[in-house]
Amino acid sequence: MTARILSATIVRVLQQLRHDHRTVGMIIAVPVVLMTLLYFMFDGEQPQVSGLILIMLGIFPFIIMFLVTSIAMLRERTTGTLERLMTTPTGKLDLLFGYGISFGSAAAVQASVAAACGYWLFGMQTAGAAYLVVVVAVLTAVLGVGIGLLGSAFARTEFQAVQLLPIVVIPQILLCGLFVPREEMGTWLQVLSDLMPLTYAVDALQQVGLHSEPTGQLWRDLAVIAGCAVLAMSLAAATLRRRTD
Amino acid sequence: MDIAIEVAGLTVRRGARTVLQDFDCTLERGRITGLLGPSGAGKTTLIRAVVGVQKVAAGTVSVLGLPAGSAPLRNRIGYVTQAPSVYADLTVAENVRYFAALVGADHGAADRAIEEVGLADAREQVVTTLSGGQRSRASLACALVGDPEVLVLDEPTVGLDPVLREELWDAFRRRAEGGVTVLVSSHVMDEANRCDRLLLIREGQVIAADTPVGVKADAGTDDLDLAFLTLIRRSEEAVR
Numbered sequence: 250m251t252a253r254i255l256s257a258t259i260v261r262v263l264q265q266l267r268h269d270h271r272t273v274g275m276i277i278a279v280p281v282v283l284m285t286l287l288y289f290m291f292d293g294e295q296p297q298v299s300g301l302i303l304i305m306l307g308i309f310p311f312i313i314m315f316l317v318t319s320i321a322m323l324r325e326r327t328t329g330t331l332e333r334l335m336t337t338p339t340g341k342l343d344l345l346f347g348y349g350i351s352f353g354s355a356a357a358v359q360a361s362v363a364a365a366c367g368y369w370l371f372g373m374q375t376a377g378a379a380y381l382v383v384v385v386a387v388l389t390a391v392l393g394v395g396i397g398l399l400g401s402a403f404a405r406t407e408f409q410a411v412q413l414l415p416i417v418v419i420p421q422i423l424l425c426g427l428f429v430p431r432e433e434m435g436t437w438l439q440v441l442s443d444l445m446p447l448t449y450a451v452d453a454l455q456q457v458g459l460h461s462e463p464t465g466q467l468w469r470d471l472a473v474i475a476g477c478a479v480l481a482m483s484l485a486a487a488t489l490r491r492r493t494d
Numbered sequence: 495m496d497i498a499i500e501v502a503g504l505t506v507r508r509g510a511r512t513v514l515q516d517f518d519c520t521l522e523r524g525r526i527t528g529l530l531g532p533s534g535a536g537k538t539t540l541i542r543a544v545v546g547v548q549k550v551a552a553g554t555v556s557v558l559g560l561p562a563g564s565a566p567l568r569n570r571i572g573y574v575t576q577a578p579s580v581y582a583d584l585t586v587a588e589n590v591r592y593f594a595a596l597v598g599a600d601h602g603a604a605d606r607a608i609e610e611v612g613l614a615d616a617r618e619q620v621v622t623t624l625s626g627g628q629r630s631r632a633s634l635a636c637a638l639v640g641d642p643e644v645l646v647l648d649e650p651t652v653g654l655d656p657v658l659r660e661e662l663w664d665a666f667r668r669r670a671e672g673g674v675t676v677l678v679s680s681h682v683m684d685e686a687n688r689c690d691r692l693l694l695i696r697e698g699q700v701i702a703a704d705t706p707v708g709v710k711a712d713a714g715t716d717d718l719d720l721a722f723l724t725l726i727r728r729s730e731e732a733v734r
């Protein structure tokens with residue numbers, strides 16, 4: 250990895266985003282619109298709404314960044330730019346971290362806007378600091394980027410890439426404790442849930458919601474999320490090949 | 495003779511099909527070598543092997559004395575894929591500056607490359623708004639930037655009008671005179687005549703490797719199109 254190439258890649262991905270106003274608009278607006286929906290579904294009743302919106306602040310960036318990244322990387326493959334990059338000094342990590350950092354910063358904007366709306370418009374309350382909510386959300390988004398990069402290695406077409414969502418993301422949403430508290434699940438479901446990184450994102454947000462000071466469990470959760478993001482990116486790097494058939 | 499690219503015993507299989515079989519060729523430094531042959535002959539596969547992105551079953555490919563695709567080569571080689579591979583959602587300038595940065599060249603170099611392919615007026619245009627010919631020139635500019643010692647171009651002039659084609663070939667010639675080795679595949683016989691050497695391949699085999707004059711003399715005709723036809727027929731008869 251070289252600083253020059255990494256920064257050029259970050260700039261390039263951000264420029265691509267900048268030209269795509271609609272995508273930027275959706276990245277920012279969609280979580281807020283969905284949170285509004287949630288708010289009215291529960292008639293603004295607290296503390297249910299507050300708890301749900303807090304969890305959503307982890308789930309939205311994860312889904313959106315997973316989708317955006319897996320499609321972006323697939324486009325690199327199908328349009329031939331990836332093959333071209335592989336003939337330049339670009340390292341695999343330059344490319345992957347380039348995506349991770351630029352989409353991660355887009356996620357930071359998204360998470361900040363969503364969290365601000367959560368607190369000010371939808372009456373969300375957390376015992377812990379707001380910045381911790383944003384930190385968890387951004388890290389979860391980076392996890393989404395990492396898993397998206399890895400996932401795109403298993404898709405040859407856009408149709409396949411889009412279908413990774415129900416395979417990779419929905420089970421994590423089902424088992425993260427949003428629908429049924431984890432303690433009430435059967436043992437095997439709990440084991441599955443323990444293996445899914447999104448579970449730790451939701452737990453981290455709930456920790457911030459319940460405790461005024463960062464807890465040990467929060468740090469553990471953050472470490473797990475960051476570890477999974479790095480693991481996903483390393484595996485993605487291993488699936489990138491300079492030489493192909 | 496100064497050899498820039500040497501391919502020896504190269505065999506490439508894609509699935510069950512053998513695209514290149516025990517393929518040999520050498521390319522001199524500072525020369526333009528035209529790679530010709532019908533669709534499916536293995537042109538793109540050979541090109542991909544030279545730039546080091548093709549999995550090979552056997553044989554060696556060396557470029558500037560180094561194994562093809564090895565790290566020290568990656569800022570000395572410019573590669574244009576058959577389909578224009580630039581970022582459709584970036585402007586021409588943003589694309590070329592990105593590829594400039596990858597090889598350690600500056601914005602000035604990017605501007606010169608854009609100028610060279612005749613896209614100065616379209617530099618701030620997003621690639622999706624460009625015509626097909628402009629797109630392939632944008633792709634070419636990304637390969638020219640940073641003045642690579644080896645240019646590998648897979649049909650870089652498809653869809654361009656004759657004037658532009660002329661200009662680009664002048665640019666290739668200037669670079670070759672400056673010592674750059676150019677490997678260019680083409681379907682256009684008029685372009686073949688402008689090469690220093692020709693490599694005619696068919697079904698993964700070299701049918702002719704000579705100067706355009708030599709190829710024509712060998713086939714006993716003045717028309718390159720006809721010469722290729724003759725050589726292809728001759729090779730078919732030899733197989734029988």
